[in-house]
Structure formats: structure tokens, C-alpha cells
Amino acid sequence: MIKQLDNVNENIAEQIFAVFQHAYRIEADLIGVVNFPPLSRSIKDIQGAKTQFYGFYVDQIVAAVIEIKLEGQQLNICSLTVAPNYFRRGIADTLISYVLGLSYFSKALVETAVVNLPAIKLYEKHGFIEYKRWVPSHGIAKVAMSRIC
Numbered sequence: 001m002i003k004q005l006d007n008v009n010e011n012i013a014e015q016i017f018a019v020f021q022h023a024y025r026i027e028a029d030l031i032g033v034v035n036f037p038p039l040s041r042s043i044k045d046i047q048g049a050k051t052q053f054y055g056f057y058v059d060q061i062v063a064a065v066i067e068i069k070l071e072g073q074q075l076n077i078c079s080l081t082v083a084p085n086y087f088r089r090g091i092a093d094t095l096i097s098y099v100l101g102l103s104y105f106s107k108a109l110v111e112t113a114v115v116n117l118p119a120i121k122l123y124e125k126h127g128f129i130e131y132k133r134w135v136p137s138h139g140i141a142k143v144a145m146s147r148i149c
Helices: 011-032 043-048 090-100 119-125
Strands: 002-005 052-058 061-073 074-082 107-113 129-134 142-148
Touching: 002 011, 002 090, 011 043, 011 052, 011 061, 011 074, 052 090, 061 090, 074 090, 090 119, 107 119, 119 142
Parallel strands: 074 107
Antiparallel strands: 002 052, 052 061, 061 074, 107 142, 129 142
């Protein structure tokens, strides 16, 4: 079941934080970095975010979280994390489909690490195509992908 999460609520923010920490540790290993910026995000950062969070629940446990921001006619997928215990169950695929069906927008954008091939393949499955590569100041090469809706 997918539900919008009230990230201002401390208990909910703690659940989001826990999923982020578990999933981003795996991603940091995949990318091969020790200092992975998403791991430094605090519960207070999550509570103060001006984005929307949706959780995928399995037996009343938040198993995955997708964070989005709607800006005019553009949907930005800010983060998508699945707790490692729930990998390879199609949950990330379901969350992407869900947010792409939320409302009308003309374009969707997402960014990920260039070496995160599982994420890139997942977004490509949903019609995203690469439009830019760069290396930000933290040194992790990134790819930006878009989907015209």
C-alpha cells in the first residue's frame, strides 16, 4: 500500500530517515564512496523538507520512500529508496508508476550516480532518457534523466 507521508511528524520522519540510511549505505557501497551526501541528511532535514514523501508499506512497515517536488508542470523525483530487506520485489517500480500517475505535468526529472546502473535501467523502463552528465563538487559523477509526459 502507498500512502503520502507527513514528514513533519517526528515519528514519520524517523521512519523515512531509517529507510534512507539503510538504502543509501548500500548505494554508497555500490558507487564506491565513503562520504555519500544523502547519508548526512538528518531527521530535522527531513522534517523541514518542502517536498512530498510517499511510502510503500509492507505489513505496516515503511519499506520504501519516494520523495517528489512538483514545480509548475515539472515533476522532480528527489529521492527513491527501498530498504534492503525489500529489494527486488518491484517496489521502486511501483512507486515510480504511482508518482507518474499523480497529476498532470509535462516533464519529469531525476538524477542519480552514473555508476548506479540498476537505477538508470529502472528509470529507462519508465521512459526516462539521459540528457546530462556532470561531476558536482562532492566528486560523484551524476546523470540527469528526463521524461516528457
